[in-house]
Amino acid sequence: MSPPRTGPIVILTGAGISKESGLDTFRDADGIWARVNLEDVATPEGFARDPELVQAFYNDRRRGLQSDNVRPNAAHDALARLEAEWADEVFLVTQNIDDLHERAGSRNLLHMHGELLKVRCGACAAVHPWHDNLGAEHDCAACGETGHLRPDIVWFGEMPFGMERIADALDRCALFLSIGTSGTVYPAAGFVAEVERLGQAHTVELNMEASLGATLFRESVLGPATRVVPAYVE
Numbered sequence: 510m511s512p513p514r515t516g517p518i519v520i521l522t523g524a525g526i527s528k529e530s531g532l533d534t535f536r537d538a539d540g541i542w543a544r545v546n547l548e549d550v551a552t553p554e555g556f557a558r559d560p561e562l563v564q565a566f567y568n569d570r571r572r573g574l575q576s577d578n579v580r581p582n583a584a585h586d587a588l589a590r591l592e593a594e595w596a597d598e599v600f601l602v603t604q605n606i607d608d609l610h611e612r613a614g615s616r617n618l619l620h621m622h623g624e625l626l627k628v629r630c631g632a633c634a635a636v637h638p639w640h641d642n643l644g645a646e647h648d649c650a651a652c653g654e655t656g657h658l659r660p661d662i663v664w665f666g667e668m669p670f671g672m673e674r675i676a677d678a679l680d681r682c683a684l685f686l687s688i689g690t691s692g693t694v695y696p697a698a699g700f701v702a703e704v705e706r707l708g709q710a711h712t713v714e715l716n717m718e719a720s721l722g723a724t725l726f727r728e729s730v731l732g733p734a735t736r737v738v739p740a741y742v743e
């Protein structure tokens with residue numbers, strides 16, 4: 510790939526990029542929301558109602574992520590190589606809460622929906638690495654408060670992380686790639702419309718199937734991420 514001449518490459522990823530690493534997506538037929546009620550486990554109200562249920566939901570996903578057969582795949586690796594080649598030109602925004610982009614070597618990375626392997630204190634907002642079976646009943650290592658630890662994850666109705674930095678990157682980008690996302694969840698699903706409103710960037714969707722926002726992209730490449738992403742970025 511030849512780098513854009515006038516601005517950064519902004520890449521948005523979703524659960525589809527981690528599917529071939531063995532992690533479930535949300536809205537495919539075998540997805541997470543087919544098994545669990547989103548309202549119970551991915552909203553602040555659900556956490557207030559039953560924190561143990563929510564902690565168990567995320568502890569289960571942490572154990573899945575940390576199993577030996579879950580590793581970065583060829584799509585994660587290709588994005589890490591792209592960043593290594595065009596260092597400051599690549600900004601990776603992921604909706605995913607797994608650590609597969611980091612493990613592939615991506616560094617200029619923002620988890621806009623938070624991270625599965627971190628917990629946050631509701632009392633002082635300090636963020637700590639998660640350890641096995643850490644729950645709300647544990648003390649916060651920063652403020653000492655008990656009963657305020659929650660997954661460092663953005664639930665529905667909560668503001669995603671890094672929105673100012675993302676908006677600035679979208680305004681300046683020359684190329685916007687959207688990979689493995691259904692285009693269902695906002696504000697991420699609105700990024701392509703923002704880039705197209707400014708009109709100076711090329712926009713590409715690389716996905717198993719056309720997303721809800723497919724018609725907004727100038728280019729669409731359909732297929733499994735491990736095939737279409739390396740082919741596109743190399």
Ligand code: BV8
Pocket residue numbers: 522523524525526528529534535536537540551604605606622662663664665666667668669688689690691692693694695696715716717718719720732733734735
């Ligand atoms: C907020 C928790 C405001 C983490 C998640 C308009 C504007 C703003 C907000 C809204 C709006 N309209 C509605 C809203 C509210 C809401 C929303 O968007 N609702 C939807 C359902 C309509 N948005 C919010 O609440 C957001 N917050 O807006 O706050 C605010 C303002 C001021 C002050 C305070 C607050 C918060 C959104 C984040 C919610 N958290 N999850 C977790 O448990 O993981 S969202 C959840 O969906 C995940 O985070 C996930 O990342 C995200 C998106 O899903 P995808 O990644 O796209 O996954 P999906 O399964 O849907 O699709 C997978 C795709 O991959 C498919 O297309 C499939 O074909 C493809 N695929 C499959 N296999 C492969 C593949 N592709 C390639 N290769 C393969 N092998």
